[in-house]
Amino acid sequence: MLVEDEIDENTDVGSVALFATLSHELRTPLNGLLGIVQMLNEEKADEDLAAIEGCARHMLAVISTLVNHSKIKAEWDDLPEYREWVSPYELFEQIAVHLHFRAGLRGLKLRLDHQDKTTRLRGDYDHLRNIIENTILGSLEAISLVEIPVDKKALTIRWEASDGEVRVDIHNPLETYSEDRGEQVVTAGGLTTGERLPRVKMEYVYWSVASMLLEKYKGALISKPNPNEGGVSTLFSFEMEQMQASPSEKLPIGGLSYEGQKAAAKYVKQLPFKLSILVAEDDPVARSLMATVLKHMGQESRFATNGREVLDLVSQSKSYDLILMDIDMPIMDGLSAAIALRNGEAGEFGTKIPIVAVTAFNTLSDESRFRKAGMNYFLPKPVKLKNLRAVLLEVVRSE
Structure with a gap:
C-alpha cells in the first residue's frame, strides 16, 4: 500500500507525462499551422495572418505553462538547470x-x-x-x-x-x-x-x-x-x-535564440549558399513543410524518419553539412541518435557534423539535455524562418 507522499509523487510524475504527451500532440498541428502562416506572411504581410499567428502562439504559451507547472512540481528537488x-x-x-x-x-x-x-x-x-x-x-x-x-x-x-x-x-x-x-x-x-x-x-x-x-x-x-x-x-x-561584456550582436550558440540577432538573413529569402541538409522528422506534415521551407531558401534536403536511418545515411555519405534532428521519433529518438553519432557509431564524420535539435519538447531546461547529447544548436518548434536562416548562416561561418 502506498503512503500519501508516494501517491502525491506518482501523481505529479504522471501529470508531467500526461501533459508532455498532450503538449506534443497539440503542438504538432499548431506548429504546422504557424509554419504555413509564416510562409504566407513572408510573401505578403497581412493583418489577418498576424492575428492567426498571435492566437496560435497564445495557445502554445498556455500549453507550455501547464507543462512547466507540472514539471516544476514533480522535479522540484532536482529541476534541470543549465x-x-x-x-x-x-x-x-x-x-x-x-x-x-x-x-x-x-x-x-x-x-x-x-x-x-x-x-x-x-x-x-x-x-x-x-x-x-x-x-x-x-x-x-x-x-x-x-x-x-x-x-x-x-x-x-x-x-x-x-x-x-x-x-x-x-x-x-x-x-x-x-x-x-x-x-x-x-x-x-x-x-x-x-x-x-x-x-x-x-x-x-x-x-x-x-x-x-x-x-x-x-x-x-x-x-x-x-x-x-x-x-x-x-x-x-x-x-x-x-x-x-563588450557590446556585441553575436549571441551564445545554443543559448539565447537567434530572434534578437540583427543578421542580414532576416531580410534574405534565398540564402547566398547551398547546403546539403539531412532532416530527421517522422511526422509527414512537418516533413512536407520543412521540405518547402528549405526549397524556399535554396537548400538541398534529404529526409529520415527515425534516428536509425540517420546513422545509416551518415555512415554511407559525408556529403551532409548539418542535421536537423527531431527528438520524438520511433525506433531511435533524436537524443539517442545524437549520442550514437558523437560516439562514432556512424564513423568519424558523425562525431563532427553540426546537429540542430528541432523539437516541440521545449519545457524547462530540455535544452541542457540536448547539449549534453552533443547537439550544437536548438530551435524550438514552431521554427521561425529567420531563426533557421540565422542557424544556417552560423554553420557556414563556423566552417
Whole structure:
C-alpha cells in the first residue's frame, strides 16, 4: 500500500507525462499551422495572418505553462538547470516581440527601459525566460476586457542588475488588482490534475510558475495597486552572478535564440549558399513543410524518419553539412541518435557534423539535455524562418 507522499509523487510524475504527451500532440498541428502562416506572411504581410499567428502562439504559451507547472512540481528537488551567460537586453527584447500581439489585444504596447546592453547574467536561459514571460503574461491576463482603450497605453518594464541582485519593475496601467492575489497564486501553485477545485484564473497559473522558479534564485514577486498612475505595479527580484561584456550582436550558440540577432538573413529569402541538409522528422506534415521551407531558401534536403536511418545515411555519405534532428521519433529518438553519432557509431564524420535539435519538447531546461547529447544548436518548434536562416548562416561561418 502506498503512503500519501508516494501517491502525491506518482501523481505529479504522471501529470508531467500526461501533459508532455498532450503538449506534443497539440503542438504538432499548431506548429504546422504557424509554419504555413509564416510562409504566407513572408510573401505578403497581412493583418489577418498576424492575428492567426498571435492566437496560435497564445495557445502554445498556455500549453507550455501547464507543462512547466507540472514539471516544476514533480522535479522540484532536482529541476534541470543549465547555467550560461545570458544577455538580459536581448532576452527582454525577444520576449517583447513574442508578447507584442497579446499586449495589443489588451490595449497595451510594451515599453522597455534597459539598464544597458552589456550586462550578462549567469543562469539558465529557460528559467529566466519563464520567470519574465509568465509574470508579464499574468499581468496581461489580469486586465478587464469590458472596455479596451482605443489608444494603446504603455506597459513599462524596467530592469537593473547590480551587486548580484536583479530587479525588474513592471507597471501595467490597465491591470486589475485583487486583494486575495497572493492566496490565489499559492493555490494555483499547488494544483494537480486530480484535484476537484473551482476553475483557477490563468493569470494565477502564470504567476505561480514565475514565483516557484524565483524561489530557486532566492527571489520573490510582489504586486500592489499604483494609486498615482492607476493599474498595478509589480516588482520581482532575484540573486544571480553578473558580469559586463563588450557590446556585441553575436549571441551564445545554443543559448539565447537567434530572434534578437540583427543578421542580414532576416531580410534574405534565398540564402547566398547551398547546403546539403539531412532532416530527421517522422511526422509527414512537418516533413512536407520543412521540405518547402528549405526549397524556399535554396537548400538541398534529404529526409529520415527515425534516428536509425540517420546513422545509416551518415555512415554511407559525408556529403551532409548539418542535421536537423527531431527528438520524438520511433525506433531511435533524436537524443539517442545524437549520442550514437558523437560516439562514432556512424564513423568519424558523425562525431563532427553540426546537429540542430528541432523539437516541440521545449519545457524547462530540455535544452541542457540536448547539449549534453552533443547537439550544437536548438530551435524550438514552431521554427521561425529567420531563426533557421540565422542557424544556417552560423554553420557556414563556423566552417
